[in-house]
Amino acid sequence: MPVLRLPEVTTAACLFFxxxxxxxxxxxxxxxxxxxxxxxxxxxxxxxxxxxAVAGLxxxxxxxxxxxxxxxxxxxxxxxxxSWNWIAEEPFFFRKLSFDGSAASLTALFQIFCxxxxxxxxxxxxxxxxxxxxxxLSTALLAAWTYPLxxxxxxxxxxxxxxxxxxxxxxGFLDVGGAGSIQVMGGLTALAVxxxxxxxxxxxxxxxxxxxxxxxxxxxxLFGCVLALVGWVGLNSAGAxxxxxxxxxxxALIGINTILAASASAxxxxxxxxxxxxxxxxxxxANGWVGGLVASSASCAFVSPAEAVVIGSIAGTLVxxxxxxxxxxxxxxxPSGSVSVHAVGGIWxxxxxxxxxxxxRPVLNIAGDTLxxxxxxxxxxxxxxxxxxxxxxxxxxxxxxxxxxxLLNRFYAFRVSVEGERQGMDLHELGAGAYPEFxxxxxxxxxx
Amino acid sequence: MKAVGFLMLPAxxxxxxxxxxxxxxxxxxxxxxxxxxxVEVLGLILAFRSHLIPREExx
Numbered sequence: 001m002p003v004l005r006l007p008e009v010t011t012a013a014c015l016f017f018x019x020x021x022x023x024x025x026x027x028x029x030x031x032x033x034x035x036x037x038x039x040x041x042x043x044x045x046x047x048x049x050x051x052x053a054v055a056g057l058x059x060x061x062x063x064x065x066x067x068x069x070x071x072x073x074x075x076x077x078x079x080x081x082x083s084w085n086w087i088a089e090e091p092f093f094f095r096k097l098s099f100d101g102s103a104a105s106l107t108a109l110f111q112i113f114c115x116x117x118x119x120x121x122x123x124x125x126x127x128x129x130x131x132x133x134x135x136x137l138s139t140a141l142l143a144a145w146t147y148p149l150x151x152x153x154x155x156x157x158x159x160x161x162x163x164x165x166x167x168x169x170x171x172g173f174l175d176v177g178g179a180g181s182i183q184v185m186g187g188l189t190a191l192a193v194x195x196x197x198x199x200x201x202x203x204x205x206x207x208x209x210x211x212x213x214x215x216x217x218x219x220x221x222l223f224g225c226v227l228a229l230v231g232w233v234g235l236n237s238a239g240a241x242x243x244x245x246x247x248x249x250x251x252a253l254i255g256i257n258t259i260l261a262a263s264a265s266a267x268x269x270x271x272x273x274x275x276x277x278x279x280x281x282x283x284x285x286a287n288g289w290v291g292g293l294v295a296s297s298a299s300c301a302f303v304s305p306a307e308a309v310v311i312g313s314i315a316g317t318l319v320x321x322x323x324x325x326x327x328x329x330x331x332x333x334x335p336s337g338s339v340s341v342h343a344v345g346g347i348w349x350x351x352x353x354x355x356x357x358x359x360x361r362p363v364l365n366i367a368g369d370t371l372x373x374x375x376x377x378x379x380x381x382x383x384x385x386x387x388x389x390x391x392x393x394x395x396x397x398x399x400x401x402x403x404x405x406x407l408l409n410r411f412y413a414f415r416v417s418v419e420g421e422r423q424g425m426d427l428h429e430l431g432a433g434a435y436p437e438f439x440x441x442x443x444x445x446x447x448x
Numbered sequence: 449m450k451a452v453g454f455l456m457l458p459a460x461x462x463x464x465x466x467x468x469x470x471x472x473x474x475x476x477x478x479x480x481x482x483x484x485x486x487v488e489v490l491g492l493i494l495a496f497r498s499h500l501i502p503r504e505e506x507x
Contacts, residue, residue: 079469167468169477195499204501330496384478387485388464394488395461399454 004071004103010241011101013248017238018106021113024231025052025120027224031290032124034220035283035336039424040128041216042434047123047132051139055119056112058143063115064097065090067148068156069107070243070364082166084159088152103242110238111151114182115143117235121186124336125194126414129421132429134414138405142189146401151181153392155243160392163385170354170382171363173389176244176254177236177297179349184393185401187343190334192402197415199333201422210328213335218282225266225289232293233258240301245364250301257300258293261312265292268316284320287337291319294342295349298386302357311352315345347390354383450498456491460484 006014029048033041068074068088077084090096099105119139126135153160154175164172175181204210215221233255240246240254269288273281295315296308303311322340326332332339359380408414420428427433463484471477 082469163468169468195495199501206503331499331501332496381474381478384474384481387481388468391461391464391481391485391488394492395457395459395464395484398492399457402454 004069005101006103006106006241008101010248011106013251014106014238014241015109017234017241017251018110018113020234021110021117021231021238023227024235025113025117027226027228027231028117028120028124028290030220030224030227031286032120032127032336034217034224035124035215036127037213037424038216038435039426039433041426042432043132043425043429044123044127045434046430047130047135048120050132050136051119051123052116054136054139055116055143058140059112059115059148060094062092062144063148064094064108064111065092065148066145067111067152069104070155070157072104072156074152074157083162085157085162086153086159087149088156107155107242110242114151114178114235115147117178117231118147118182118186118189119143121183121338121342122190122193125190125334125338126197127335128200128425129197129416130193130414131416132425134408134412137408137412138189138193138414141404141408142185142401146189146397146404147181147185150185150393150397154181154389160385160389163388168381169388170380170385171359173385174244174302174353174357174363174382175239175298175350175389176246176301176353177232177239179294179296179298179346180389180393182235183294183297183342183346184350184390185397187339187341187346188393188398189401189405190338191332191343192398192405193414194332194334194339195402196405196409199331200335201418203333204331210331215283215335218286221283221286225262225286228290228293229259229262232262232297236297236300239297243364244301245362246301253305254300256305257303257308258296260305260308261296261300261315262289262292264309264312265289265295265316265319268313269320272317272320283337284323287323287341288316288319291315291341291345294345295352297346298349299353299357302353302359304358307356311349311356314352315348318344318348347393350386350390351383354386357382449494453491453494453496453498456494457488460487460489460491463487 033044036044068090073089074085075087152158160173163169236254237251266285266289270280270285273284292312292315295311319340322344323337464481467477467480
């Protein structure tokens with residue numbers, strides 16, 4: 001298989017967009033911190049940094065070997081005469097990867113940031129009770145196995161990407177900026193972690209009430225939203241170039257669609273909370289903003305700006321009601337709303353591509369082949385390809401990540417002790433609070 | 449209930465895979481994929497319900 005190379009200008013643009021991606025991680029980390037309690041703020045930031053580090057190293061060791069890139073060799077299963085590429089066949093430790101501007105080296109760089117982003121998502125759900133070492137172990141599992149496997153199916157020329165070529169189902173499963181591979185993957189892992197950890201102490205009372213435990217710093221949360229936007233523009237643009245054969249000039253449409261989806265989603269969430277509660281809710285609006293970004297990821301290169309607004313508005317509605325439904329009806333204690341924002345928003349984004357997607361240009365999808373442009377997603381059964389991708393996430397990824405994390409929990413307990421939870425994760429696990437100046441010392445009031 | 453829920457998720461997925469491999473007719477394939485997704489949704493509902501906290505453990 002010849003090495004796939006991009007033109008110089010495209011490579012430079014792609015590198016620029018990839019280097020924006022860490023801003024998305026910074027934004028999510030700040031949001032997770034702000035939506036948690038003040039007594040666990042330092043721990044959350046520390047866990048975020050450790051998750052990025054562990055994810056990067058695990059991906060370097062074996063993640064990329066199992067994910068591969070477009071055109072890389074893979075293990076193929078033949079079913080009734082059709083090939084099913086299910087896992088890549090690259091060597092460990094990035095061996096054989098030439099860092100000379102090849103598409104594979106750009107993919108490796110992009111993915112090392114993406115896997116870190118996916119690893120940050122469950123941290124917010126386990127806030128105030130997930131032990132640091134346990135979160136690192138879970139992250140290693142995600143980055144080394146779960147993420148690369150699904151990402152290979154979507155972005156590495158795997159069987160989901162080949163649905164169009166092998167079975168004539170649309171252009172195969174498409175996911176421009178990782179709505180499925182990153183966001184739903186992280187969101188479903190967050191759901192598994194929340195189920196395993198159980199709710200925070202005092203969250204659900206015997207009389208059926210679920211008192212709100214508000215986040216401690218809405219400024220961090222809202223600033224995180226702005227940082228996330230910058231990262232998402234990079235994420236969607238780089239993904240479009242690397243995985244769908246997009247050109248740098250297409251980044252204008254992608255950027256516009258990304259911000260329009262986020263804006264429509266945030267305003268919808270603000271409007272809904274204003275109508276229902278009398279005042280707009282800052283944390284739900286922030287969650288709506290990120291929900292819009294997540295939903296935009298799948299389809300940003302293939303929809304018009306007006307359609308992006310519609311996709312964002314629906315994402316904002318879904319996220320707002322989903323957070324309430326999960327918290328009050330399903331008793332899922334998810335402090336950062338990660339399950340709703342990333343899993344629900346991502347699934348909607350993936351399906352929206354099948355409904356609204358317009359394929360005016362050929363789409364690069366597997367092994368350097370391009371599938372012709374033209375026609376709407378509904379007509380070309382793209383919706384079915386997207387639905388199969390969503391079914392794979394729910395039917396394969398969720399049981400896999402739940403089972404693996406549950407097994408991990410048996411060997412190393414995820415949840416902190418009762419005393420640790422009462423004391424706060426900062427003092428219990430790190431030995432120091434994030435805001436020592438907030439402590440009122442009695443000697444400050446003594447006459448000098 | 450938890451085990452049943454988590455078994456129904458891959459069961460639905462296998463239905464989807466079977467539909468892709470076995471049926472060439474687009475409407476039949478779509479119908480079976482939808483059926484597989486419906487099984488997954490049922491499994492998901494069971495999984496959610498099995499994680500509801502018992503009353504005596506609340507508080």
